[in-house]
Amino acid sequence: MKTVGMYLAELLAAYGVEVIFGIPGVHTVELYRGLPNTPIRHVTPRHEQGAGFMADGYARVTGRPGVCFIITGPGMTNIATAMGQAYSDSVPMLVISSVNALGQIGSGEGWLHELQDQRQLVRQVSAFSHTVTRPEELAKVVARAFALFSGARPRPVHIELPLDIITASAEHLPPPTRAALPAPPTAPATAIREAAQILNAAKTPLLLLGGGAADAEPFARALAEKLDAPAVMSVNGRGLLPPDHPLAVPCSPSMRPVMELIEGADAVLAVGCEMGPTDYDFYETGRAKFRGQSIRIDIDPQQLLRGQATDLPIIADASEGLAALLSLAQERRRDGTTRAAAARDGVLMGLGNTYRACLHLMDTVRDTLPEAIIVGDSAQPVYAGCIYFASPRPRSWFCSATGYGTLGYALPAAIGAQLAAPDRPVVCVIGDGGLQFSLPELGAAREIEVPVILLLWNNRGYGEIKSYMISKQIQPIGVDIFTPDFQLLAKGFGCEAVKLGDPAELPALLRSARERRVPTIIEIDEENYVTGYAG
Ligand SMILES: Cc1ncc(C[n+]2csc(CCOP(=O)(O)OP(=O)(O)O)c2C)c(N)n1
Ligand SMILES: [Mg+2]
Numbered sequence: 001m002k003t004v005g006m007y008l009a010e011l012l013a014a015y016g017v018e019v020i021f022g023i024p025g026v027h028t029v030e031l032y033r034g035l036p037n038t039p040i041r042h043v044t045p046r047h048e049q050g051a052g053f054m055a056d057g058y059a060r061v062t063g064r065p066g067v068c069f070i071i072t073g074p075g076m077t078n079i080a081t082a083m084g085q086a087y088s089d090s091v092p093m094l095v096i097s098s099v100n101a102l103g104q105i106g107s108g109e110g111w112l113h114e115l116q117d118q119r120q121l122v123r124q125v126s127a128f129s130h131t132v133t134r135p136e137e138l139a140k141v142v143a144r145a146f147a148l149f150s151g152a153r154p155r156p157v158h159i160e161l162p163l164d165i166i167t168a169s170a171e172h173l174p175p176p177t178r179a180a181l182p183a184p185p186t187a188p189a190t191a192i193r194e195a196a197q198i199l200n201a202a203k204t205p206l207l208l209l210g211g212g213a214a215d216a217e218p219f220a221r222a223l224a225e226k227l228d229a230p231a232v233m234s235v236n237g238r239g240l241l242p243p244d245h246p247l248a249v250p251c252s253p254s255m256r257p258v259m260e261l262i263e264g265a266d267a268v269l270a271v272g273c274e275m276g277p278t279d280y281d282f283y284e285t286g287r288a289k290f291r292g293q294s295i296r297i298d299i300d301p302q303q304l305l306r307g308q309a310t311d312l313p314i315i316a317d318a319s320e321g322l323a324a325l326l327s328l329a330q331e332r333r334r335d336g337t338t339r340a341a342a343a344r345d346g347v348l349m350g351l352g353n354t355y356r357a358c359l360h361l362m363d364t365v366r367d368t369l370p371e372a373i374i375v376g377d378s379a380q381p382v383y384a385g386c387i388y389f390a391s392p393r394p395r396s397w398f399c400s401a402t403g404y405g406t407l408g409y410a411l412p413a414a415i416g417a418q419l420a421a422p423d424r425p426v427v428c429v430i431g432d433g434g435l436q437f438s439l440p441e442l443g444a445a446r447e448i449e450v451p452v453i454l455l456l457w458n459n460r461g462y463g464e465i466k467s468y469m470i471s472k473q474i475q476p477i478g479v480d481i482f483t484p485d486f487q488l489l490a491k492g493f494g495c496e497a498v499k500l501g502d503p504a505e506l507p508a509l510l511r512s513a514r515e516r517r518v519p520t521i522i523e524i525d526e527e528n529y530v531t532g533y534a535g
Pocket of ligand 2: 431432433457458459461462463
C-alpha cells in the first residue's frame with residue numbers, strides 16, 4: 001500500500017526537490033520509506049539547527065527552497081533558530097515535521113516528543129504552519145508552500161503530519177504532480193510610468209538594491225547604467241553590480257559616506273530591499289533620510305510601508321519591475337560614477353586597522369578563488385565584509401551577522417551552499433566562538449565529502465562582545481572562553497587543518513584546500529594577520 005509518507009516523497013520529487021536535510025527518528029521514519037524510489041538525496045546533519053542552516057545555505061545559492069524532515073518536539077525546537085534566521089532574511093525553506101497522532105496532539109499525557117502546541121511555536125518563524133488532518137490536504141498545502149516561494153516574499157513554511165496520517169493510505173489520491181503556480185506580480189503600468197518620470201527628471205538618482213533583487217542582475221545593472229545612478233547594495237544584494245563597476249557601491253548604508261550619498265540623492269529607487277536597521281542603521285546613529293522623491297519596489301505590500309515613508313510604493317517582482325522601468329528610462333550622463341567613488345573611498349578611509357586587515361582577507365579569497373561562494377558567520381572579517389565586501393555576483397556572499405544574527409550559522413550553511421554548487425569553491429568565514437556552536441557539522445561534511453574551506457578567525461574568545469563590554473565600561477565576563485585545539489579536532493573529524501603563518505601564504509593554502517575532497521580548516525591567528533598582512 002502506498003502511504004501518505006511515500007506519496008509525499010514522490011510529490012517533493014515532482015517539485016524538483018533534490019536534497020532533504022534531516023535526522024530520522026521513530027516519528028519520521030515513515031517519511032523515509034518512499035525516498036529510495038525518488039532521485040532525492042538525503043543529508044544528515046548532526047543537529048536539527050544544522051539541518052535548517054544547511055537548507056538555508058542551499059536556498060540562498062539556488063533561489064529554491066531548502067527542504068528538511070524533522071521529528072516532533074525536540075527536532076522542531078532545535079530547528080526553530082535556523083527558521084528564525086531564514087525568516088529574517090526572506091529565505092525559502094520547507095520544514096516538514098511529524099506531530100503526535102490526531103487525538104493525542106496537545107493532550108498533556110506525555111506522548112513521545114509531545115509539545116503543547118507545535119504550530120504555536122513555529123508560527124513566530126514561518127510564513128505559515130499547517131497541520132495535515134486528511135491525506136487529501138497534502139498536495140494542496142505543498143502547492144501553497146511553493147506558490148509562496150516563487151510568487152511572494154519567500155520565508156520558511158512548516159507542514160506537520162500527524163503520525164497516523166503519515167501511515168494512512170494514499171492509494172486513492174491522484175498521482176503526485178507539481179501544481180500550476182502563479183507568476184510573480186508585475187507592476188501596474190501607470191506606477192511604472194510615474195516612477196520613470198521621477199527618475200528621468202532626477203539630477204542625482206540613486207538605486208538601493210537588496211536581497212529581493214538578487215535574481216534581477218541584468219536589469220538592475222542596465223538601469224543603473226542608463227540612469228548613471230550609483231547602486232548601493234545591502235549585504236544580501238551584493239554582487240548585483242560587480243566589484244569593478246564604476247557605479248557599484250558595495251558598502252553598508254550604515255556608514256556615514258553612504259548616508260551622505262543617500263541624503264544627496266534627489267530620487268531614490270529601492271528594490272527588494274528591507275531597509276532594516278542592521279543594514280541601514282547598524283550603529284543606531286539614525287539612518288539617512290530621503291531628501292528627494294522615493295520609489296520602492298517590493299513583492300511584499302507590508303514591507304513597502306515599513307521604515308521611511310515612500311512617495312511611490314509599487315508591488316512587483318524585482319525583475320519585472322526593473323525590466324519595465326528600464327524600457328522607459330532615458331539614457332543620460334550624470335555624475336553617478338563620481339558620487340559612487342566618493343562613497344566607496346569615504347568608507348574605505350574610515351576603516352580601522354583590524355577591519356582593513358579583515359577586508360584584505362575577504363578580498364584575498366575572492367581574488368584567489370573568483371568563483372567562490374563565501375558564507376560568513378558573525379565574526380570580525382564578516383563584519384568588515386558587511387561594511388565593504390564587493391562580491392563578484394549575487395547569491396555568492398551571505399552571512400548571519402545581520403538581521404537575526406545567529407552565531408554558528410556559517411559551517412552548516414556553507415555545507416548547504418556546497419551541495420547547491422558542487423563545482424564552485426565554498427569558503428566559510430567563522431570565528432573561534434561561532435565554530436564551537438556547530439563544530440560537529442564537520443562530521444556531516446566529511447561524511448558526504450563536501451570540501452568546504454573554513455577560514456577560522458581565531459582570537460580566543462568572543463572578541464566582538466568583549467570589546468563591546470569594554471566600550472560600555474563593563475568588566476569583561478564570559479567572553480574569554482576556553483579555546484580548544486582546532487587542528488586536533490578537525491583531524492578527529494577526518495578533515496584537514498593547517499595554520500596560516502605568513503598572511504602572504506593564504507592564496508597557496510586556499511588553492512591546496514580546493515584540491516581536497518574533505519573540509520579544510522585554515523586557522524588564522526587574528527593578531528598575526530592584522531600585524532603581518534601587506535595592506
Ligand atoms: C546564538 C547567538 N548567541 C550569542 C550571540 C552573541 N554574539 C555575537 S558575536 C559573539 C562573539 C562571537 O565570537 P567569535 O565567533 O569568536 O567571533 P569574534 O567576535 O571573536 O571575531 C557573540 C557571543 C549571537 N549572535 N548568537
Ligand atoms: Mg573569537
